[in-house]
Structures are given as C-alpha cells and as structure tokens.
Amino acid sequence: xxxxxxxxxxxxxxxxxxxxxxxxxxxxxxxxxxxxxxxxxxxxxxxxxxxxxxxxxxxxxxxxxxxxxxxxxxxxxxxxxxxxxxxxxxxxxxxxxxxxxxxxxxxxxxxxxxxxxxxxxxxxxxxxxxxxxxxxxxxxxxxxxxxxxxxxxxxxxxxxxxxxxxxxxxxx
Numbered sequence: 001x002x003x004x005x006x007x008x009x010x011x012x013x014x015x016x017x018x019x020x021x022x023x024x025x026x027x028x029x030x031x032x033x034x035x036x037x038x039x040x041x042x043x044x045x046x047x048x049x050x051x052x053x054x055x056x057x058x059x060x061x062x063x064x065x066x067x068x069x070x071x072x073x074x075x076x077x078x079x080x081x082x083x084x085x086x087x088x089x090x091x092x093x094x095x096x097x098x099x100x101x102x103x104x105x106x107x108x109x110x111x112x113x114x115x116x117x118x119x120x121x122x123x124x125x126x127x128x129x130x131x132x133x134x135x136x137x138x139x140x141x142x143x144x145x146x147x148x149x150x151x152x153x154x155x156x157x158x159x160x161x162x163x164x165x166x167x168x169x170x171x172x
Contacts, residue, residue: 006134015171018059032115033067035137091120094127
C-alpha cells in the first residue's frame with residue numbers, strides 16, 4: 001500500500017501554503033501540469049498559478065513542472081513563468097524525479113511532489129522517495145487515457161481512507 005498512498009491529500013495545489021511548506025523544510029515542489037497546475041484543456045497558466053508561484057518564491061521554494069507531456073505543451077502553458085520543465089517524464093516511473101534530485105543535489109526530504117493522479121503522480125513520487133501530495137483535479141473532465149486511471153483510482157482512494165483514515169484536507 002505504501003507505494004500508492006500519498007503523504008498528504010489536499011483539495012487544491014493552491015492550498016499548499018508556502019509559509020507552512022517552509023516550516024516543513026520544503027525547498028522544491030515538483031508538480032504535474034494538467035489538472036494540477038492548470039486545467040488539462042487550458043493552454044496557459046492562470047493568474048492564480050502565477051500568484052501562487054510568486055508566493056513560493058518569497059519563501060525561496062522553487063517550482064518545477066514534471067509532466068508526461070511534450071516540452072512544447074508544457075512550455076506553452078508556463079511561458080510567462082520562471083520554472084524549470086521536465087518533459088516526457090514517463091510517470092509512474094521514478095527516473096525523471098530521481099535524476100532531478102540527484103543533479104540538483106537537493107535532499108529528498110526537501111522535495112514535495114504534487115499531482116492529481118494516484119496511479120502516475122503519487123506512485124512516481126513515492127518510488128522516488130519524496131513526500132507526495134495528491135490534489136483534486138482542477139476540472140471534472142479528463143483526457144480519455146486519464147479516465148481509465150480514474151476508474152481504478154476511486155476504489156483505491158476509498159481503501160486508503162478506510163485503512164489509514166486518510167481524507168482530503170483543505171490545506172497544509
């Protein structure tokens with residue numbers, strides 16, 4: 001169960017409070033893009049995302065986008081933002097996350113991986129040895145391939161709730 005159990009379950013990425021993250025020792029947030037930072041069908045970053053990233057910067061927390069999407073798709077979405085991009089990450093495989101952690105010489109304890117999918121994002125983060133945050137998707141619709149994952153995700157989340165009493169929190 002440990003591989004699919006998120007460290008935290010939070011209603012929204014934007015409810016991750018930089019001041020609390022700093023107290024937890026977090027210096028880097030690796031985040032999925034679609035339905036985590038922006039709706040999957042949106043071409044660009046929202047003002048809410050830009051404001052959240054500005055708050056992170058005040059606390060010296062770096063945001064890195066880690067996505068299975070192409071570099072072009074990610075770049076188009078965050079072109080106005082000063083963020084690093086890890087494209088074609090092949091989540092749930094942990095190699096892109098591990099590579100970033102090793103190359104940047106950051107301690108795994110200082111990294112938080114955020115995503116909206118249990119079977120890709122949470123597993124990739126857990127296999128990488130970093131703390132994970134599962135967030136609710138920004139929109140109720142999904143790509144076809146994501147709908148497949150969500151079908152299996154629902155009963156697993158119910159099981160996690162029943163066994164560990166882990167439920168959605170408003171913020172951390």
